[in-house]
Amino acid sequence: MAWESAVEIVEVGPRDGLQNESTLVTTEVKVAYIRALVDAGVRRIEATSFVHPRRVPQMADAEAVMAGVPRRAGLSYIGLVVNGRGLERALDAGVDEVNAVVVATETFSQRNQGMSIAEAVRSFAAISGSAHDGGLRVTATIGSSFGCPFEGEVAPATVAELARRCADAGADEIALADTIGVGVPADVDRLVDAVREVTGLPLRFHFHNTRNTGYANALRAVARGAAALDSSGGGIGGCPFAPAATGNIATEDLAYALRRSGVASGLDHHKLIDAAALIERELGIRLPALLGRAGDFPAAQPGRTGDVPS
Amino acid sequence: MAWESAVEIVEVGPRDGLQNESTLVTTEVKVAYIRALVDAGVRRIEATSFVHPRRVPQMADAEAVMAGVPRRAGLSYIGLVVNGRGLERALDAGVDEVNAVVVATETFSQRNQGMSIAEAVRSFAAISGSAHDGGLRVTATIGSSFGCPFEGEVAPATVAELARRCADAGADEIALADTIGVGVPADVDRLVDAVREVTGLPLRFHFHNTRNTGYANALRAVARGAAALDSSGGGIGGCPFAPAATGNIATEDLAYALRRSGVASGLDHHKLIDAAALIERELGIRLPALLGRAGDFPAAQPGRTGDVPS
Numbered sequence: 244m245a246w247e248s249a250v251e252i253v254e255v256g257p258r259d260g261l262q263n264e265s266t267l268v269t270t271e272v273k274v275a276y277i278r279a280l281v282d283a284g285v286r287r288i289e290a291t292s293f294v295h296p297r298r299v300p301q302m303a304d305a306e307a308v309m310a311g312v313p314r315r316a317g318l319s320y321i322g323l324v325v326n327g328r329g330l331e332r333a334l335d336a337g338v339d340e341v342n343a344v345v346v347a348t349e350t351f352s353q354r355n356q357g358m359s360i361a362e363a364v365r366s367f368a369a370i371s372g373s374a375h376d377g378g379l380r381v382t383a384t385i386g387s388s389f390g391c392p393f394e395g396e397v398a399p400a401t402v403a404e405l406a407r408r409c410a411d412a413g414a415d416e417i418a419l420a421d422t423i424g425v426g427v428p429a430d431v432d433r434l435v436d437a438v439r440e441v442t443g444l445p446l447r448f449h450f451h452n453t454r455n456t457g458y459a460n461a462l463r464a465v466a467r468g469a470a471a472l473d474s475s476g477g478g479i480g481g482c483p484f485a486p487a488a489t490g491n492i493a494t495e496d497l498a499y500a501l502r503r504s505g506v507a508s509g510l511d512h513h514k515l516i517d518a519a520a521l522i523e524r525e526l527g528i529r530l531p532a533l534l535g536r537a538g539d540f541p542a543a544q545p546g547r548t549g550d551v552p553s
Numbered sequence: 554m555a556w557e558s559a560v561e562i563v564e565v566g567p568r569d570g571l572q573n574e575s576t577l578v579t580t581e582v583k584v585a586y587i588r589a590l591v592d593a594g595v596r597r598i599e600a601t602s603f604v605h606p607r608r609v610p611q612m613a614d615a616e617a618v619m620a621g622v623p624r625r626a627g628l629s630y631i632g633l634v635v636n637g638r639g640l641e642r643a644l645d646a647g648v649d650e651v652n653a654v655v656v657a658t659e660t661f662s663q664r665n666q667g668m669s670i671a672e673a674v675r676s677f678a679a680i681s682g683s684a685h686d687g688g689l690r691v692t693a694t695i696g697s698s699f700g701c702p703f704e705g706e707v708a709p710a711t712v713a714e715l716a717r718r719c720a721d722a723g724a725d726e727i728a729l730a731d732t733i734g735v736g737v738p739a740d741v742d743r744l745v746d747a748v749r750e751v752t753g754l755p756l757r758f759h760f761h762n763t764r765n766t767g768y769a770n771a772l773r774a775v776a777r778g779a780a781a782l783d784s785s786g787g788g789i790g791g792c793p794f795a796p797a798a799t800g801n802i803a804t805e806d807l808a809y810a811l812r813r814s815g816v817a818s819g820l821d822h823h824k825l826i827d828a829a830a831l832i833e834r835e836l837g838i839r840l841p842a843l844l845g846r847a848g849d850f851p852a853a854q855p856g857r858t859g860d861v862p863s
Contacts, residue, residue, distance in 0.1 A: 395851030425850035427813040428772055453847045455762070455806040456813075459769035462738055496765040503737040503766075537763045540735035541705030 249507040250465045251287060252494060253447065254280050256475030256522065257308070258289040258323055259491055262301045263480040266526045270304045274311035276525075279518035280476050281313055284510040285494070287471070288312075289321040289342060293329035309336040321382070325356070330370050334377045341379055342418070343370045345409060346386040347402050350393035355386070364408050371413030383409035384418040384449065388434060389426030399430075399437035407441040416445045418473070421460065424453025428463035435467045445470035450492050452478065452531065457492040458500060465506055472497065477519030478531035493532030495519055499539070513539065559817040560775045561597060562804060563757065564590050566785030566832065567618070568599040568633055569801055572611045573790040576836045580614045584621035586835075589828035590786050591623055594820040595804070597781070598622075599631040599652060603639035619646040631692070635666070640680050644687045651689055652728070653680045655719060656696040657712050660703035661732075665696070674718050681723030693719035694728040694759065698744060699736030709740075709747035717751040726755045728783070731770065734763025738773035745777045755780035760802050762788065762841065767802040768810060775816055782807065787829030788841035803842030805829055809849070823849070 257277050261268060268276075277288060290312060296303035305322065312320060314337075322338035324330045333341055345363040346352040352360050371381045388402045406417045419434055431448070438446065448464040450457040450473070461472050474497045480490030495515035501508045516535040523530045567587050571578060578586075587598060600622060606613035615632065622630060624647075632648035634640045643651050655673040656662040662670050681691045698712045716727045729744055741758070748756065758774040760767040760783070771782050784807045790800030805825035811818045826845040833840045 390850055392852075423850070424847065425813070427810050428769075429814045452765070453843060454809055454850070455768050455803070455843045456810050458765050459738075459772050459810070462769050493765070499764055500737050500766050500769070503735070504739040533763060533765045537734065540700055540733070540764070542702075 248505075250469060250501065251471040252285060252497065252508050252510060253287045253289060253321070253471050253473045254285040254476060254494055255289040255449070255473045255491060256280070256477065256479050256494070258292050258302070258321075259449075259473070260475035260477070260480035260522075262292060262299055263490060264301075264526055264528070266528075267301060268522075268525050270307045270311060272522070272525045273304070273308050276476065276518060276522050277308075277312050279514070279521055280494070281318060283476075283512075283514035283518055284508075286317055286509065287319045287321065289323060289473070290338070292323035293332040293336070294323070294325050305332065306336045309338060324370055326366060327369060327373065330373050334374075334379070339379065340382065341370065341374045342382040342384055343367050344384045344386050344420075345405060347388055347397045347405055348391040348394040351387050351391050354393065360405065364405070364412055367409060367414070368412035375413060380415045381413060382416040382418050382447065383412070383414035384420050385409070386420050387422045388419040389421035389430050390423060392423050399433045402434055403437035403441050406438045406444075410442040410444055414444060416447055416471070417442060418447035418449055418471075420449035421451055421457070422449075424451035424457060426450070426460050427456050428459050431460050431463040431467060435464070447471035447473065449473040451480075451490060452492050458496065461492055461497055462500060462504065465501070465504070476515055477522050479522060479526065479528075490531060493519070493530070493534070495534045496532050499534050503540075558815075560779060560811065561781040562595060562807065562818050562820060563597045563599060563631070563781050563783045564595040564786060564804055565599040565759070565783045565801060566590070566787065566789050566804070568602050568612070568631075569759075569783070570785035570787070570790035570832075572602060572609055573800060574611075574836055574838070576838075577611060578832075578835050580617045580621060582832075582835045583614070583618050586786065586828060586832050587618075587622050589824070589831055590804070591628060593822075593824035593828055594818075596627055596819065597629045597631065599633060599783070600648070602633035603642040603646070604633070604635050615642065616646045619648060634680055636676060637679060637683065640683050644684075644689070649689065650692065651680065651684045652692040652694055653677050654694045654696050654730075655715060657698055657707045657715055658701040658704040661697050661701050664703065670715065674715070674722055677719060677724070678722035685723060690725045691723060692726040692728050692757065693722070693724035694730050695719070696730050697732045698729040699731035699740050700733060702733050709743045712744055713747035713751050716748045716754075720752040720754055724754060726757055726781070727752060728757035728759055728781075730759035731761055731767070732759075734761035734767060736760070736770050737766050738769050741770050741773040741777060745774070745779075757781035757783065759783040761790075761800060762802050768806065771802055771807055772810060772814065775811070775814075786825055787832050789832060789836065789838075800841060803829070803840070803844070805844045806842050809844050813850075
């Protein structure tokens with residue numbers, strides 16, 4: 244297998260992770276979590292969501308979070324936006340990029356966003372235009388690319404067609420999300436093949452480990468040339484459609500697997516474990532991430548080839 | 554990626570799983586667990602270990618387990634043996650196959666088996682000869698093929714050389730075990746490449762999900778032509794060298810991933826979930842397996858292509 248030499252990690256714990264945990268944490272904790280993740284080498288962070296606080300109370304402090312995070316060259320903060328009002332807030336708060344979601348099936352689009360796919364693409368085009376006017380990079384995340392909780396199977400051709408429409412609507416990056424954690428590496432292959440036929444935009448993937456396939460999918464995506472992978476420090480989060488399930492793939496476990504695969508990620512998984520421990524204490528949960536419990540390998544050879552620079 | 558069309562699952566929960574759980578279960582529970590796994594389509598089962606009961610009290614009822622399991626054509630029961638006395642017991646108990654372990658590093662071999670690698674290979678040759686005389690198939694499992702808790706990195710060439718010696722000593726199958734759960738798919742590639750240079754014997758793999766890489770490794774092994782994969786119903790087990798870690802990869806989660814990958818395993822993962830629930834109740838633990846909590850996908854389309862025959 245030909246492994247790509249590097250992949251970019253997009254830390255989504257502060258947004259997708261915390262949004263799907265039942266415990267509310269303070270702005271100070273969010274900022275401390277982000278700071279610890281940045282200390283561990285994370286350079287691109289989905290920090291918050293600019294949605295109506297009645298809809299997602301966990302993200303009501305979006306502006307305060309953005310005011311508190313460390314800012315320096317090379318760090319890029321992403322805000323999730325769902326409409327023009329959210330984009331204005333994101334611009335005012337000083338995000339570096341925006342992420343907007345369209346969903347691959349009509350049923351999920353109606354239930355999740357209250358609009359048809361066609362309406363969602365038009366909304367994305369409007370967000371994208373305004374974001375570009377404001378100098379921001381825009382990602383189109385295609386939700387339920389690997390399967391829908393309402394409609395079941397989703398054809399790769401359907402996802403590819405939606406990716407093409409998002410590219411036409413101004414996306415700078417396409418993120419394929421396994422929203423409910425049902426995908427397998429063969430699905431990654433099929434989606435990469437289909438989407439690559441319609442766009443050369445950088446591909447980002449978003450995996451949940453709901454059925455223990457998330458890490459296999461992530462490593463397969465890297466092998467197939469993915470530019471970026473989403474993950475959450477500690478593996479926090481989950482999905483409102485599978486409440487008992489685990490969350491996003493964990494940044495530290497992913498960093499371990501990437502380092503052992505010879506793929507550079509720029510992450511220090513020892514410091515990532517510290518960041519995860521911080522949020523584990525605050526949430527009072529047992530993290531789905533395993534590296535912090537199992538320990539590194541090899542354990543006692545700090546000078547070996549392949550260790551992350553720190 | 555070219556996917557093999559089928560892989561054989563070796564259920565190791567009754568042996569590797571229960572041996573590494575702190576709770577002792579009765580013979581009746583073991584037999585009920587095995588019966589439920591057989592009902593779910595498992596055809597090859599590492600049922601017990603013929604070791605001294607002082608060393609592994611969990612396996613003290615080896616003969617009673619073998620006397621209680623369902624026997625019929627097409628079902629093959631494996632006994633783990635460590636010496637000639639164990640082999641005699643296994644033959645008397647009516648196992649169909651034996652499995653014997655050699656370890657890839659001198660330190661682990663001495664600590665785990667109290668002998669050098671050379672002595673372990675000689676012991677394997679003696680076991681193999683007697684087993685063949687008794688009409689039994691013999692597997693050589695190479696422990697710590699992916700890394701050693703004492704010596705760290707293990708070179709694929711070292712594992713391949715040991716595989717060659719085991720093949721010369723009469724092995725009918727080579728099993729490469731990631732005893733401490735440190736491997737990644739790139740390691741699977743390297744090991745398959747190295748071992749395939751020295752033997753054409755069927756390859757079996759044994760993965761623990763200690764650092765969340767077990768399923769990725771298993772799917773990669775299938776893609777690289779592995780004939781068989783070990784897993785445990787519910788993901789029970791673990792490793793005495795990483796006590797807080799998860800156990801074997803779970804049979805039901807593996808069965809889900811294989812079905813979604815278009816790889817036939819002959820397993821009904823709904824019935825596997827029932828088997829896992831049985832042992833979960835008895836052990837009083839929360840299983841590392843996720844499928845039983847997350848549910849199948851797609852959820853409500855029983856007639857779809859790719860469903861397991863039941």
